[in-house]
Amino acid sequence: MKAVILPAYNNNLIRALISMKVEDKAIPEPTEGQVQIKMEAAPCNPSDIAFLRGEYNIVKSLPCIPGFEGCGIITKVSDGIDEKFVGKRVSCFIQDDEGGTWSEYAVANITDCIFLKNKMSIEQGACFLVNPFTAYGLYELAQEDNCETIIQNAASGQVGRFIRVFAKKNKLKVINIVRKAEQLDQLKAEGEKYILDSSAEDFAEQLKALANKLNATMAYDAVGGEMTAQLLNAMPPDSEVILYGGLSGADVSGIDPMTVIFDSKILSGFNLMDWMENLEDGEFEEVSDYLQDLFINGTLKTDIQGSYSYDEVVTGIRAYIGNMSRGKILIK
Ligand SMILES: NC(=O)c1ccc[n+]([C@@H]2O[C@H](COP(=O)([O-])OP(=O)(O)OC[C@H]3O[C@@H](n4cnc5c(N)ncnc54)[C@H](OP(=O)(O)O)[C@@H]3O)[C@@H](O)[C@H]2O)c1
Structure with a gap:
């Protein structure tokens, strides 16, 4: 071969x-x-x-x-x-x-x-085996927490696209972070309401204003590096940033310790393999069935x-x- x-x-x-x-x-x-x-x-x-x-x-x-x-x-x-x-x-x-x-x-x-x-x-x-289940598993966390709004970066990527589909089905608001003007235009054309470009000079201020206005208490972070800190520092009290990718290749840095201590903020991680291992008997097959149907009927692609x-x-x-x-x- x-x-x-x-x-x-x-x-x-x-x-x-x-x-x-x-x-x-x-x-x-x-x-x-x-x-x-x-x-x-x-x-x-x-x-x-x-x-x-x-x-x-x-x-x-x-x-x-x-x-x-x-x-x-x-x-x-x-x-x-x-x-x-x-x-x-x-x-x-x-x-x-x-x-x-x-x-x-x-x-x-x-x-x-x-x-x-x-x-x-x-x-x-x-x-089929990696991204759809990752998006499903991440999205489930927002549902369990009854979030009003979530934030996600790398929003033009495939996991980001799937999360938007799940959110739309449940009328959950999503603040999408992209890194290029053309990605912002693309998401706007797809009907997204809240999109921020991380390359904008005043990105941190825009993020803080929107995250607090929409009470965004959960963020999915595929980037790491300074972005993780920007998210955590910008979000309202009792927020959680879930790190699930390291696209920046950089260590997380710049988190304001005061906001973690006094605003009860959490930085956690998500790993698909661990998520799968924690499923109950038969649950994986159920989710797989559900997701395959969404692909077959064209909801996910x-x-x-x-x-x-x-x-x-x-x-x-x-x-x-x-x-x-x-x-x-x-x-x-
Ligand atoms: N933890 C887990 O179990 C798990 C499971 C599956 C996936 N993941 C992670 O999920 C993330 C997304 O995967 P995917 O398959 O959806 O990706 P993808 O479809 O390949 O797209 C990657 C997206 O990230 C953007 N991007 C790349 N480098 C970036 C950076 N340094 N800063 C900001 N944005 C950046 C890209 O934008 P450009 O077009 O501008 O490059 C693109 O929109 C990855 O980090 C992957 O490792 C984790």
Whole structure:
């Protein structure tokens, strides 16, 4: 089989990309609890980018095959797994040392696979396991807290888009933070009412005024760095910032200790894998069912900006990092 191979992590992303090769590898065999999947498509997410740079919490032995999620057809099952699963299309998640989704075949734990409904497309199935569940899990927290308004940055990204859809269904107000004028125009055209551009000189003041006016007590932060502090410092008392991404690549800094102490503000984290582990029996299947139906009826959709072959993977990732808001790239 063909597979994309990363020989070494490199903090300089371009160097990491250039170092990647497409190689012939033996098709992996499923071991206990695993299935073999013929991959059809796999996206590149921010977590993959952090991984290539050696800055993610998953570190594989090198050289390795990157790619954490994707979709494909089960071609083999290990002993103890029902043969009837062969031929089924699944969305899968792989963080094991030996494999990755940027390859023609991969093995995944059956517990890290979601059986896709017939009407789910390959493209939407490839990006199903990470972002839709993350947006759902984050959004649930605002519902549990009976929030009137939430704030989210990276609002033009795919998680941001899904959160807006959920919020609209429940008439929850969203303050969307983007970082470019064209993203602001795009969200305005989509009917969003509250949009702030973080590159504006008076962004901190605008954020404080709007967050207090709309009583925004929960923020989803995918950026980190100074942005986390800007959010926490701007929000009204008893607010919570939930950090779920580190797109800025910078450590959180600049939090006003007085506002944390005297205004009871909280900085917390969200990790999809932990959220999944804490679900009750049958809940994951229920959420998966619900989300797949939303994709099938067109309520949710992951934007795909292009598809690339293994040999074009570097071109594809460069297109993605040059304009992440345009959508995911798929490696096919
Ligand atoms: N914690 C978890 O379990 C979990 C699970 C899934 C996703 N995530 C995180 O969720 C975040 C969003 O993922 P996604 O797939 O929705 O992203 P995406 O669709 O690839 O889009 C990324 C968005 O972030 C913007 N962005 C990139 N770098 C930025 C920066 N330094 N400052 C501000 N905005 C920036 C991009 O804008 P441009 O177009 O201007 O670049 C784009 O709008 C990522 O951080 C990802 O790691 C976390």
